[in-house]
Amino acid sequence: MNRGLTMKVQVIFYSMYGHVYRLAEAVADGARQVAGAEVGLFQVPELVPEAALEKSGAKAARQAFAHVPLAQVAQLPEADALLFGTPTRFGNMCAQMRNLLDQTGGLWVKGSLVGKVGSVFASTGTQHGGQETTITSFHTTLLHLGMIIVGVPYSCQGLVNMQEITGGTPYGATTLAGSDGKRQPSENELAIARFQGRHVAEVAGKLVRGARG
Ligand SMILES: Cc1cc2nc3c(=O)[nH]c(=O)nc-3n(C[C@H](O)[C@H](O)[C@H](O)COP(=O)(O)O)c2cc1C
Numbered sequence: 331m332n333r334g335l336t337m338k339v340q341v342i343f344y345s346m347y348g349h350v351y352r353l354a355e356a357v358a359d360g361a362r363q364v365a366g367a368e369v370g371l372f373q374v375p376e377l378v379p380e381a382a383l384e385k386s387g388a389k390a391a392r393q394a395f396a397h398v399p400l401a402q403v404a405q406l407p408e409a410d411a412l413l414f415g416t417p418t419r420f421g422n423m424c425a426q427m428r429n430l431l432d433q434t435g436g437l438w439v440k441g442s443l444v445g446k447v448g449s450v451f452a453s454t455g456t457q458h459g460g461q462e463t464t465i466t467s468f469h470t471t472l473l474h475l476g477m478i479i480v481g482v483p484y485s486c487q488g489l490v491n492m493q494e495i496t497g498g499t500p501y502g503a504t505t506l507a508g509s510d511g512k513r514q515p516s517e518n519e520l521a522i523a524r525f526q527g528r529h530v531a532e533v534a535g536k537l538v539r540g541a542r543g
Contacts, residue, residue: 336366337538338408339531342401343415344374344426347391349453349507349515350415351398356520357413357451357503360527367531372401374430403433411447411534412477413527414468417507418452421460423468431471444476447534451503451523455511457495465501478537480530488522498522 339361343354354371361369373395376383383389406412416423437443450472452464469479481501482489489498496518497504503523505515515523 335535335538335542336368337410337531337534339367339369339411339413339527339534340372340401340405340409341369341413341415341527342372342374342430344417344424345392345395345415345453346378346386346388346417346424347507347511348394349505349511350417350451351395352515353451353453353503353505353519353523354413354415356515356523357415357527360524360529361411361413361531363524363528364531364535366535369527369531371398372405373398374401374426377426377429401430403430403437406434406437407442409446410538411449411480411530412443413449413451413530414472415451416453416464416468418454418460418464421463421467423452423464427468434475438475441476445537446477447480447530447537448472448475448477449480449502449526449530451526453497453505453507455507455509457506461497461504462499462501465499465504469501478533480533482522482526482529486522486525486529488518488525491518494518502526 345351416427450468
């Protein structure tokens with residue numbers, strides 16, 4: 331068995347105010363801890379008009395990750411594992427992420443993403459505002475594309491933290507932005523995100539070695 335094989339991990343997110351971006355960086359950091367993982371961080375294109383972004387303060391917030399390259403549909407098949415990050419919109423993924431996924435029809439026809447690892451992380455404004463529904467409804471699309479869903483196992487200690495208000499689910503890492511967006515991802519939430527990135531890369535590595543090794 332060739333244990334020196336590399337695997338490609340793509341972390342693809344949308345963020346309006348930066349919370350999902352911070353989770354995405356932690357997820358990518360976790361994936362980079364795995365030997366052989368080549369990790370790329372990408373964002374999906376914005377759909378909201380400039381004037382609306384300006385008015386809501388999102389335009390300024392989005393400057394913090396303006397340097398992150400845009401994800402292209404054509405790059406998805408190059409990955410062995412894809413981790414998607416989205417803020418909640420009424421308990422579902424955001425339209426910007428949906429827009430990327432809705433351009434994968436050609437990949438679906440060819441089965442280009444079949445057997446790849448898929449994983450999701452998310453952010454909500456409020457504690458019970460739809461973290462789990464956002465992630466598990468996202469999984470439906472990944473299953474249609476033939477992906478193997480990986481979440482966060484309970485071997486991740488942060489999931490059982492009852493000492494503080496915290497995001498983090500067995501379906502994927504999460505954060506709580508607060509209804510005014512002022513709360514930033516906590517250390518517990520970032521640790522869960524790093525765990526998810528590492529775990530997904532480890533699982534992808536096992537699959538890649540099994541297929542090629
Ligand atoms: C149109 C819209 C719908 C939203 N729906 C929800 C919701 O259902 N539940 C919730 O807790 N937060 C909701 N939010 C808050 C966002 O999820 C929150 O702003 C986001 O998680 C922050 O992440 P970001 O900084 O990466 O954009 C909504 C925000 C917008 C703009």
